[in-house]
Amino acid sequence: MTALRDITLLVNGQEYAVRVEPRKTLADTIREDCRLTGTHLGCEHGVCGACTILVDGSPVRSCLLFAVQCEGVEIETVEGLASDGVLHPLQEAFWEHHGLQCGFCTPGFLMLAKGALEEDPGLTGESLKEVLSSNLCRCTGYQNILAAVEAAAVRMRR
Amino acid sequence: MSYVGRSVRRLEDPPLLTGEAHFVADLDFPDMASMRVVRSPVANGRLIGVETAEAAKAAGVIAVLTAADLDLPPIDVRMTNASGLDPYRQPVLAEGRVRYVGEPIAVVIAEDPYQAEDAADLVWAEIGDLEPHLDPLRPGEFENGIPARVATVEKKYGDIEDGFEVSGHVLEVELRVGRHTGVPMETRGAIGIWDEAEGVVHMYGAAKVPHYNRSAIATMLGLELDKVQLHENHVGGGFGVRGELYPEDVLVCEAARLLGRPIRWIEDRREHLIATNHSRDQVHRVKVGFDDTGFIHVIDDEFWQDQGAYVRTHGATVADLTGAMLPGPYLVPAYRSRGHIVLTNKTPAGTYRSPGRYEGTFVRERILDLVAAELGMDPVDSRRVNLIPRDRIPFDREYSALATGVTYDSGDYERLLDRVVERLGYADLRADLERRRANGELVGLGVACFVEKSGLGPFDEVRIEVDASGSVEVITGAASLGQGIETSIAQICADGLGVNIEMVRVTHGQTDRIDRGMGAFATRVTVMTGSATSMAAAEVREKALEQAAGLLEANPADLRIERGRIQVEGSPEGPFVTLGDVAAAAVEAGGELSATAEFNTTHMTYPYGVQAAVVEIDRATAGCRVTDYLVGYDIGRTVNPMLVEGQLVGGVAQGIGGALLETFRYDESGQPLATSFMDYLVPTASETPHVEVMVSEDFPSPLNPIGVKGAGEGGINGVGAAIAAAVGDALGQPGAVTELPITPESIQAILSRG
Ligand code: FES
């Protein structure tokens, strides 16, 4: 047990003042202290990608960061994707293409895809598959996730 | 316009897409404390004492509990309770003996999970090491005088000796399927809450079989049934392993009652890989007699199933299904199976998607490939010779599985094989692969045929209620593990009732909403719950028409319901009432617009399939890549094609894991070697090929009112078999693969033998 630290996190454009131990992961802090539970934990050792969020626009594993490292950066989670009740094209496409079954991996895939497509809007085919192979899904066999991201990419380019 | 048969997008998706869904770890209750389980670090030993004093003093700790603090019976067998299993049941916390690495010894309850984990490290268990037993073929003793060979499950028909006598050829082979399991992306979790005022214990995080678990927990805690309520939340995949009753489920309830605070336990991934049911892990020694035409006269199989340290809730289920389903779609006039359930010092094992069939199909289809190789036949032809002809179906196997007689209800197996052969462009594909092999590539094709089962009874009950706004609630004792049952059930209800699907809400997995329920396993929900839904909807519809007839002064037979509006058929401009109006009138008259229906069945329904895989092997690394995959499957009738396809494709991916990647290995001291996703390899998008799905609806099931058969397990069933055949073909040694998973090491070994 170490001394608590007061920090401010910027998540989905909103500031959260939280008091955490230095050892508390960013994922746990987002889930417990910011009460944004859409970011999921599937392994806590950096392999499954369920905890993927965007930090300054890039996909990162939030289970591998400490909250105290993340002051002054912009954090985006799945809760920030839809705006005013309108789904993001990626969310629409996952729905349309049955890109989820249990939905546990979905927030991680959505954030991974968002980060990847914002960096390279033309991402498609094998290179897209390679990017998406950094997250695990146990239900879908990935086929519909790939189809959904391809479809969303087309819409996002327009 | 009807909903059944259409790819309606899922009702359950919006909260899952926006992060608003609530999985058990997302729930927060005031004053909630965290539980951490202290687990055995050794595989086999005498538990001499558990020292908890230091942990109890650690920061934030509320309590440390060991077996001495609790008075709980072991966890009972839920299904397939062969006699004599009782001594092998797992205690909630170890007492006097530990039998696998990961076995719960104590629990620490603290203010937050970090503190609980810190303090758990301070609990010290004194254990006198014993020699671990790890080989099911050389079983030890479970306890003094109690053998580790628990039971033998037998299936038999026909005359074995006669069979060998008329066979010109006999082959014998040993085949193995490795230890792997479901590994859902969400680990397990449970929250126990004690409602002091009502004397009721609540458990959140239920799944799969909430009603059964409710009664089991009530019995174990000595409470009346109505003093235990289970609540299902969003569930991140089940695949057979999740939702069975485990020690931790009982512990959160008991700890909540003892301490008077909500107690939360969330499994971490390491725990999941050593504590949640493993599966498969069989060694088969099989002897087969066949003649010059390739016709198989007899299969005599003996197998050993390594079920780990204890007999858990599944009892003898896997061995039972292995023996019962092994002959698959083939005639095989004489057959005997003897399956030995053996305990070892590994994580206990239960069912995993297509239990007994993934293994049995591997064994059977290897046999069909060996027969073809021996006689110089094409592997598709060896199958044709043996398939049960259409005019012999319904076909009775003359024994039972899961206590129901095995009778294949409907189908034409050869016709499905023909279709797959046609879709593959089989002859051209073979020739093309031949050419590529001649050019030095290692590429091959494998085909597997199988029969699945679905719709396990004995009953399912559904209640449908309509309120004054016209919205419809379907309440079922089934469970959802992410398969999309809310949507399929709503489709069936909307059609039966004549309402828009948006008006239908499906409630499942809540023991306080419906008294009985069988849950979700054995691919039963669409068949059983779907049938009960269609019956209840018909009943509500009839009641509504009768009521409306009064209101509209018309004859009920002349009325129809469409989009929730009831009016005289053929006069769309005429007067109408809504379903909501009728419900309101019913309430006014002191009743309600609702119905409860029960669907019963004594037999399962048997869908069937053919799968084909093309693989490519890298000579340098001996790595195997599946490049193409085809699933042909007859499902009787499809409720939602998109969901069926999703089930089949997802199953194939899991099957590839078991065929090529996933395996729980142990070192000689019984330490598990796969305890993270670094060493337990689940397929990623890179290892998963595009899967082509060909669903047919040629043979609706005669056993239920909607004609459906299940899709949940048809994707995974044949994958090990098809890939094994494809690898053998690629290496030019059709019978070479005798073990799953097929690792680069085993391919290397075959190559160097070649
Ligand atoms: S939970 Fe972070 S990668 Fe798995």
Ligand code: FES
């Ligand atoms: S949808 Fe269940 S893990 Fe991906």
